[in-house]
Amino acid sequence: MFIFKPPLAKALSLAALLCAAASSQAAITIYTNQADFLAAVSAPGYDSYDDLTVDLYGTTLDRTAGAYAYQAYAAGGLYGAGTDPDHWLSTNLSLDPIVFQNFTGGVTAFGGNFFGSDISGGYIPNGNLVLSAEDGSTVTYALNGATQASFLGFVSDTALSSVTLSTDGGAYWPTANNVVLAVPEPASYGMLLAGLGCVGLVARRRRG
Numbered sequence: 001m002f003i004f005k006p007p008l009a010k011a012l013s014l015a016a017l018l019c020a021a022a023s024s025q026a027a028i029t030i031y032t033n034q035a036d037f038l039a040a041v042s043a044p045g046y047d048s049y050d051d052l053t054v055d056l057y058g059t060t061l062d063r064t065a066g067a068y069a070y071q072a073y074a075a076g077g078l079y080g081a082g083t084d085p086d087h088w089l090s091t092n093l094s095l096d097p098i099v100f101q102n103f104t105g106g107v108t109a110f111g112g113n114f115f116g117s118d119i120s121g122g123y124i125p126n127g128n129l130v131l132s133a134e135d136g137s138t139v140t141y142a143l144n145g146a147t148q149a150s151f152l153g154f155v156s157d158t159a160l161s162s163v164t165l166s167t168d169g170g171a172y173w174p175t176a177n178n179v180v181l182a183v184p185e186p187a188s189y190g191m192l193l194a195g196l197g198c199v200g201l202v203a204r205r206r207r208g
Contacts, residue, residue: 027137027156027157028133028135028137028139028154028155028156029154029155029156030139030141030152030153030154031111031151031152031153031154031155032151032152032153033151034111034151034153034180037109037111037151037153037155037180038180038182040109040155040185041108041109041155041182041183041184041185042182042183042184042185042186043066043067043182043183044066044109044180044181044182045064045065045066045067045068045180045181045182046065046066046178046179046180047063047064047065047178047179047180047181048086048087048177048178049080049082049087049088049089049176049177049178049179050085050086050087051087052080052081052082052087052088052089053080053087054079054080054081054082054083054087054120054121055079055080056077056078056079056080056092057077057078057079057080058077058078059073059074059075059076059077059078060072060073060078061073061078061089065179065180065181066181067105068103068104068105068107068181069102069103069104069105070100070101070102070103070104070107070181071100071101071102072089072098072099072100072176073098073099073100073101074091074092074093074096074097074098074099075093075096076091076092076093076096077091077092077093077096078090078091078092078098079091079092079121079173080121081117081121081122081173081175082117082121082123082177083121083122086177088117088121088175088176088177089175089176089177089179090117090121090173090174090175090176091173091174094119094167094171094172094173094174095166095167095169096166096174097164097165097166097174098164098165098166098174098176099162099163099164099165100162100163100164100165100176100179101161101162101163103159103160103161103181105181105183106159106183107159107160107181107182107183108135108155108156108157108158108159108160108182108183108184109153109154109155109156109160109180109181109182109183109184110133110153110154110160110163110179110180110181111151111152111153111154111179111180111182112151112152112153112176112177112178112179112180113148113149113150113151113176113177113178114129114131114143114146114150114151114152114165114174114175114176114177115127115129115146115147115148115150115175115177116128116129116146116167116170116172116173116174116175117172117173117175118172118173119173121173123148123175124172125147126145126146126147127145127146127167127170127172128142128143128144128145128146128167128168128170129142129143129144129146129165129166129167129168129174130142130143130165130166130167130168131143131152131154131163131164131165131166132163132164133154133156133160133162133163134160134161134162134163134164135156135158135159135160135161136158136161139154142168148177153180155182157184
């Protein structure tokens, strides 16, 4: 039995297939060099945490990084660490992870400096940390021997839903500094628009 499909329906079907294909090929790239990370993204926004003090905060903090907003969460409370003028974000309980979530502005990239701190919020060298990024799939990276300069960044080809920072169970607290949020580089937007243009071209040809 022959079923007629209007040209617009065919174009929409093609668009859906393209979107599904793009979704199935979604991937997260890991960067350990900040310069390379910044070269792969556009419009980065920074959160230095220098407005925090060495003190216990609630379970959730609403934060901004440039044009983007996000939340930091720890079940046992977040803790302001570091010393003047450089402050960091840590947890009240050493086994608690920090979850960075509820990103706004189409954030597809997350990075920063990650290391360990002690019970008073002071820096501990050579900590072993674990970071996981989620965008519908999950990518996990072990950052071993971390120092204050240790950088790790995730760049996805779709929006990030969360990034989790934890320790490997050592006697130190997970700590973040100089967090960077960003969106895709302009070339990625160009590819998306080109794909949509192809869908429009198919629709026009079907009408001809």
